[in-house]
Amino acid sequence: MHAGTYRVNAPANVVEVWVVPVIDVRGLCKTYGDLVAVDDLDLPVEDGEIFGIVGPNGAGKTSTVECITGLRVPDSGTIRVLGYDPMTDRAEVRQRVGVQLQECALPVKIRVGEVLELFGSFYPRAVDTNELAEALGLASHRRAYYRELSGGLKQRLSIALALVGNPELAVLDELTTGLDPHARQETWALIESVRARGVTVVVVTHSMEEVERLCDRVAVIDHGRMVACGTPSELTSQSGGVTRMSFHPSGPFADALLACLPDVTSLERHGETVVVTGVGDMVTDIVLALHGAGIRPRHVRVESASLEQAFLTLTGDATASPSDGVS
Amino acid sequence: MTHPATGVSPPRWRAFAQLVRTEASLNLREPTGLVVGLGLPVLLVVVFVFGSIPTFRDPVTALGGLSPLDVYGPVLMVFSLISLAMSVLPLRLATYRELGFLRRLAVTPVGPALLLAAQLTIYAAIGIAAIVLIMIIGALGFGLRLPGSVPGLVVTLLLAAAALFPAALFPLGLCIASVAPTAKAAGAIGGIGLFVLAFCSGLWWPLLTLPDVLRSIMEKTPTGAAVQALLGTLGGHFPSVTPLAVLAAYAVVFTLLAIRTFRWE
Numbered sequence: 001m002h003a004g005t006y007r008v009n010a011p012a013n014v015v016e017v018w019v020v021p022v023i024d025v026r027g028l029c030k031t032y033g034d035l036v037a038v039d040d041l042d043l044p045v046e047d048g049e050i051f052g053i054v055g056p057n058g059a060g061k062t063s064t065v066e067c068i069t070g071l072r073v074p075d076s077g078t079i080r081v082l083g084y085d086p087m088t089d090r091a092e093v094r095q096r097v098g099v100q101l102q103e104c105a106l107p108v109k110i111r112v113g114e115v116l117e118l119f120g121s122f123y124p125r126a127v128d129t130n131e132l133a134e135a136l137g138l139a140s141h142r143r144a145y146y147r148e149l150s151g152g153l154k155q156r157l158s159i160a161l162a163l164v165g166n167p168e169l170a171v172l173d174e175l176t177t178g179l180d181p182h183a184r185q186e187t188w189a190l191i192e193s194v195r196a197r198g199v200t201v202v203v204v205t206h207s208m209e210e211v212e213r214l215c216d217r218v219a220v221i222d223h224g225r226m227v228a229c230g231t232p233s234e235l236t237s238q239s240g241g242v243t244r245m246s247f248h249p250s251g252p253f254a255d256a257l258l259a260c261l262p263d264v265t266s267l268e269r270h271g272e273t274v275v276v277t278g279v280g281d282m283v284t285d286i287v288l289a290l291h292g293a294g295i296r297p298r299h300v301r302v303e304s305a306s307l308e309q310a311f312l313t314l315t316g317d318a319t320a321s322p323s324d325g326v327s
Numbered sequence: 328m329t330h331p332a333t334g335v336s337p338p339r340w341r342a343f344a345q346l347v348r349t350e351a352s353l354n355l356r357e358p359t360g361l362v363v364g365l366g367l368p369v370l371l372v373v374v375f376v377f378g379s380i381p382t383f384r385d386p387v388t389a390l391g392g393l394s395p396l397d398v399y400g401p402v403l404m405v406f407s408l409i410s411l412a413m414s415v416l417p418l419r420l421a422t423y424r425e426l427g428f429l430r431r432l433a434v435t436p437v438g439p440a441l442l443l444a445a446q447l448t449i450y451a452a453i454g455i456a457a458i459v460l461i462m463i464i465g466a467l468g469f470g471l472r473l474p475g476s477v478p479g480l481v482v483t484l485l486l487a488a489a490a491l492f493p494a495a496l497f498p499l500g501l502c503i504a505s506v507a508p509t510a511k512a513a514g515a516i517g518g519i520g521l522f523v524l525a526f527c528s529g530l531w532w533p534l535l536t537l538p539d540v541l542r543s544i545m546e547k548t549p550t551g552a553a554v555q556a557l558l559g560t561l562g563g564h565f566p567s568v569t570p571l572a573v574l575a576a577y578a579v580v581f582t583l584l585a586i587r588t589f590r591w592e
Contacts, residue, residue: 069434091436099434104427109356114349121345122437165435 021080022047022169022200023068028077030063030224037063039224041077045169050191050201052215052232054208056315060224061204062102065173068202069099082168095123098167100158102174102204106146112157113142116164123165136160136190152183159187163194170194173204188214208308222315236310237279243304245283246275247297249290257293261285273299342437346445354449359418364411364450365457368403372461372471375399390535393561397472398533400465401557405487405528405550407457411450412491413521414514419446420496421513447492458484475563479556483566486574487553493581494549495520496589524550546570549577 023045030038038060045051055061066072067079070086070093079085084092106115116133120126133139136156141149149157155176162170175191176184191214195201203214211218212232220228220235228235242265258274259267263282268275276286283302290297354360375396386392420443423429429439465471474480498516525531528550534542535558545551552570559566 071430071433094434094436097434101427101431101434104431106426106428106431107353107423109353110349114352118345118349119435121342122435124436161431 021045022082023051023202024078024080025064025068026078028064028067028079029075030060030067030072031075036224038067038074041221041224041226043068043219043226044229045200045202046217048195048198048200049216050195050203050214052211052218053202053204053221054206054211054218054311055221056206059221059315061206061221062173063224064221065099065171065202065204069097069171070094095125095165096168098162098165098170098199100162100170100172100175102177104158105154106157108145108147110146111142112138112144112146112149115146115157116142116160119161119164125166126164127166129164132160132164135193137186151178152180152186155179155183155187156190159190163199167199169200169202171202171204175203175205176207176210177205184210208306208311212307220311220314227314232307233281233304235314236304236307238310242277242279243282243302244275244277245286245300245302246273247300248272249274250296250298251294253290253293253295257289258286261289339437339441343441343445346437346442347448350442350445350449354453360411360415360450360453363415364407364453365460367410368407368457369460369464371403371406372400372465372469390533393472393535393558394470395533396465396469397561398529398535398558400461400471401474401554402528402530402533403461404458404484404557405553406525406530407461408454408484408487408491408553409521409524409528409550411454412488412495413517413524416446416450416492417495417513417517418510421510425510450492451488454484454488472561474557474560476560476565479560479565483553483556483560483571483574486556486571486578487549490549490553490574490577490581491524493585494577496585497581524548527551528554547573549574552577 021044023043025041025043028038028041028043029036041060041064043053043064053061053064063072067074068081068086070090073087079087081093082096084096086093110118113129113133116129116138120129130139133142136159138153138156138160141153144153146154146157155178159172159175162172172191176187179187188210191201191203203210205211215232217229217231218235219226228238230238255267255269258264258276261278261282263285264276264278266277268277276282287297386394390398420429423439423442429442432439432442462471462473466473495517498520527545527548529535529537529545534545534551534554537545546555546569552573556566556570556574559570
């Protein structure tokens with residue numbers, strides 16, 4: 001794979017990229033009868049980032065994605081995707097946005113190569129399907145029927161179909177649901193390589209592990225509203241999460257060396273082991289302070305308050321597990 | 328607000344050609360369409376004629392001087408069309424819908440309507456193949472009298488197809504909108520449609536043998552009108568206006584209903 005494979009038509013004017021957010025959703029509302037799925041939602045997705053949308057089941061994630069991709073008509077609010085309205089500029093949005101939908105299967109007897117060619121023929125600037133199949137590890141399965149594929153390969157194919165049109169934006173709903181840990185890791189690496197080519201990626205998930213591993217920024221949605229938006233570590237610290245760092249110092253040092261750091265709240269010693277507790281991004285500060293005193297920390301362990309805990313606090317629903325049961 | 332210029336419109340003809348090719352492969356791998364739309368009607372021609380009724384080829388007064396075979400030729404041609412329209416097409420679309428494949432197509436520049444167009448193209452090809460085979464086997468092997476008016480045959484079949492395929496989409500649309508939108512439900516509804524339309528075409532009792540009142544009712548149904556028009560071409564004339572007008576009216580009504588009710592998701 002080569003850099004730029006998926007992006008032949010990069011905008012000439014770089015300033016424009018900053019002026020036009022990739023996704024700009026304002027005041028989005030969508031109801032189904034009495035059920036309010038999305039309630040006055042704002043969503044800002046910037047160029048080149050991997051943006052996560054997380055929330056408990058029924059929080060309105062999929063409805064939001066369906067409105068963004070033009071599958072559903074919003075009740076109110078404005079949506080701009082790459083500067084286009086998904087309702088009135090359908091054709092533009094569909095050419096430029098690659099979508100992976102939840103629960104979308106293909107005809108059982110369609111071959112991998114066939115469906116790649118088929119979807120490739122839908123787009124004016126499609127990528128080379130051989131290269132794409134190679135990149136996604138599908139090349140040796142080109143002749144296989146869809147129904148013969150494992151869950152992991154089906155997922156890869158569905159990602160391939162989202163990318164075959166050389167999109168500027170990829171929206172991936174339930175990216176790794178149902179995959180084994182190995183396949184998830186591979187998929188995440190793949191998404192990062194897609195982003196490295198300049199494609200903005202929106203990942204809809206309810207796996208906190210996925211958010212932590214993959215997303216630059218994340219919006220937490222609950223009951224159709226955005227309850228938080230920021231980097232995963234911002235969310236963790238916003239919700240009062242703490243970090244514990246333990247290590248064996250290479251030599252003696254005074255507690256005050258670390259205790260005076262702004263993010264450190266406490267320091268304990270258990271025999272040889274030093275345990276520092278604090279908030280935010282204290283680990284770097286600690287390592288630098290130790291280094292300044294000529295001390296090397298050994299056997300370092302860092303435990304962060306989990307994003308999962310932050311998620312449960314934010315959505316105020318400690319009984320429901322945000323994990324999708326795979327992790 | 329300006330955008331990076333694309334200047335490229337979706338290559339729809341290329342997508343359509345690829346859809347037709349893919350659908351054709353799928354139809355060969357899962358040959359329900361071929362079996363029901365082509366195999367069955369052709370098999371029936373052979374069975375009717377080889378069947379132990381030697382008199383099948385003799386003219387019968389009750390049939391206005393035509394032989395039973397002559398009467399069944401048009402019936403079987405229409406049967407091929409209604410099999411494709413009522414059982415093959417709805418089943419396939421409902422299966423695709425259940426899989427989420429139609430939804431998947433809806434977020435591409437192409438959309439599911441082009442898939443429907445590709446399927447109609449393939450079923451048209453199967454239908455034409457069936458009708459040609461029925462005529463060839465019937466005429467060469469068993470002295471089936473062929474429609475004498477080729478324009479009459481073509482116009483009748485086109486109008487019949489224009490009435491029957493939307494007629495299949497309309498109840499399918501209703502079914503999807505209301506009750507369980509499954510392939511099974513689509514199969515059941517299509518099965519009923521197939522039975523009723525086959526009956527009206529005279530598959531069990533040729534229309535010419537029916538009492539006048541019943542017969543004139545049957546000739547107001549899509550399949551009855553199609554068979555009547557096809558029989559009208561046997562003498563070498565263009566069919567009379569009435570059955571063609573009936574077919575055209577059904578085509579308009581069912582198309583409007585199908586557009587109103589059918590939803591891709």
